[in-house]
Amino acid sequence: MPDRFDARLRRRVRTPRQKLVASVVTAAVVLGLGGYGFARLTQPENRSCAPGVARPAGSEECIGVNGTGHDFGAGDLRAVAETIRDENAGLKAGEYVTVAVLLPLTSTDSGMRAKVLHEVQGAYAYQRRANQESNGQRPTIRLVLANTGQGNAHWRTTVDQLVAMADGPDRLRAVSGIATSSTEMREAVTALTRARVAVVGTTITADDIANGPGRKPYPGLARVSPTNSDEAKALAHFGRVDAAKALLVQDTRSGDHYVDTLKAAFAASLAKAPLEPQEFTSAADSTQEGTTANTFRNITHLICDTRTETVFFAGRHTQLRQFINALGDRGCVDRAFTVLTGDEGSYLGADKKLDRNALRSRLTVRYASLAHPDAWKPAPGRTLPRTGGSAQAYADFAEDIAKAAPKNEPVALADGQAIIAYDAMATAVHAIRQATPEGSAYPSKEDVGTQWPQVKGSLRVQGASGWICLDNYGNPYNKAVPIVELAQDGTQRFVQMAWPEGNPPTDTCLPPKKG
Known part of the structure; x- marks a missing residue:
């Protein structure tokens, strides 16, 4: 018994040196944990989602612009976003310009989600054609996805980013998409066109988001859909x-x-x-x-x-x-x-x-x-219009969308969204290349939006949805409906x-x- 007691006492009694070492270790641990906690409190939270994309304060949506495969948390966009990434990765520095597709990519509405997916698929199909099947025409096209968020609530953040990209090394030369005739999208179009960034609306049909005789509130805006x-x-x-x-x-x-x-x-x-x-x-x-x-x-x-x-x-x-x-x-x-x-x-x-x-x-x-997959297809008992569009233009689109489909999964076409987005990209690329001066690699941002008055006659766009003949205000004339x-x-x-x-x-x- 005395021997066991002496042993326990020896284990509990510390020498002055042991006490000093224990104090130093304890202080180090406390200071270390305190420093970590202080750093957590004073350093801003990392809200980045991907290059060019972050979660704004008070929101969990990923907002911004990206062309490196980010799907903005929308799983249905993953395959086409990755395909766009691969296309962009193959472009040579100094030979491309950028076109953005501006959409509410993180909408929770089922109808809007389907619309967004089909528009992105259609836009990519024409990007692929422009880069791979246009007889080597330049500049090549880098495509990026730009998210305005649920209800387009974060349009300002994304539009400011796009305006900066127009003046920087991205060489943003056109913005497509603009898929809803809403107040937010009207403000977005206003901000972009005031910064002299060309805009090609896909499915905006409101008469008052347009230019007209005696009024040009949106210099550089073109639309490929008829007005209401x-x-x-x-x-x-x-x-x-x-x-x-x-x-x-x-x-x-x-x-x-x-x-x-x-x-x-x-x-x-x-x-x-x-x-x-x-x-x-x-x-x-x-x-x-x-x-x-x-x-x-x-x-x-x-x-x-x-x-x-x-x-x-x-x-x-x-x-x-x-x-x-x-x-x-x-x-x-x-x-x-x-x-x-x-x-x-x-x-x-x-x-x-x-x-x-x-x-x-x-x-x-x-x-x-705005478009339908059977509108320009030959069918028994139905004569196609001789003008206003063509079976060949639609056949070209059908071939392109099939080649562009990720993993050979067919793209839904009945709602017309992929078709009209393809035509909007075709119109943007047409203007970009028409505006590129002889001997230059790419056009200035200001010159792209000045091309719309010449998109008519023999210079019209042979759209899959029908001819795109623009008037002097950027509106389609007598477009097929x-x-x-x-x-x-x-x-x-x-x-x-x-x-x-x-x-x-x-x-x-x-x-x-x-x-």
Whole structure:
């Protein structure tokens, strides 16, 4: 017992030297941990996602510009982003310029996500053609993806980055995409064009995000899609609607340029309609369901009280789907109705919340599409227009999109988004190369946007969606408008080509004098 006690005592009693060593070690540990904690508190958090991309304060979205394969956290973009990375990696320094595709890449709305994917796929397909199958023309094209975030909320951050790239070694010479007619995108176009960066809109159709006689708020802006007014004119020429049996259903929410200008265009077409429009008010974020489904249930009762046969719908696709679902459950199911709307109808094919049974209740849904894979394909019993587009131009696109598809996975084409994005890239590349002086490797940023008035006649772009003949303000003249019907199984069926001017353009495709 004494021996064990002495042993324990010897282990617990420390010499002065041992105490000193223990104090030093303890202090070092405490100071080390404290220094680590202090550094964690004082050093900014690393919010980088990839080169050129970071998470803004208060947001978990990856915002910015990248061409090295980053998918912005959107897994469906991974394959095409990596393919773009590989194409960019093969370009020689000093021989390329950059084109950006500006889109809300991290949108959580299912319809917008499908649209974004198809647009990026279409843009890459033309990048590949420009670099690999254009007889060695220069400059070559580097493609980058630019994310504006959910609802385009972070457009300013990304646009500022793009403007800086135009003056730096990236040699940004055009921005494509601009896929929604929203206030945020109008501001983005304003900022880019004021900085003399050329912009080619893909699916912006609002009449007020455009230049025109006596006004050029967006110097350097071109568009490859018809305006809402042109869509409405094309629908009117196609439908020959009896205004006495037509009704307009419209969103009262203002500030949405697609809806506002579509309302105005439809109202002009229905000037002789006997009844006032039926109105609803969508949520501030029109991709949200809100309470409009209840409103549509009531509107369908009122429609049954009228002589209406054709309903013109001015609203976004979420509300369009709700309206169709309500019409499918209407009381007067014995009566036939046709719904006519703008290009937002292209989202319906992929909308899983659409009640397909509604389309079997004597209800026809047709919309003015921006492009369709069957519009320029030869088919039994159908004669293709002699002008305004060509089967060969579409066949070239079909070959390109097949070659560009990652892992040979087919690209969905029925919504027209890949086709129109391909044509926008074709238009951007056309202007870039036309603006490149003899003996120079690339054009100045200011010269690209000045090319639009010459994109007409024999210098038109042979688009897969139809001829792209621009007027002096960068707007397409008498652009082909495919009328598409949503079939009972949800597929998007091409019905007929329509034209804003009533007939296809002449061989020269030269816009008449305006104003």
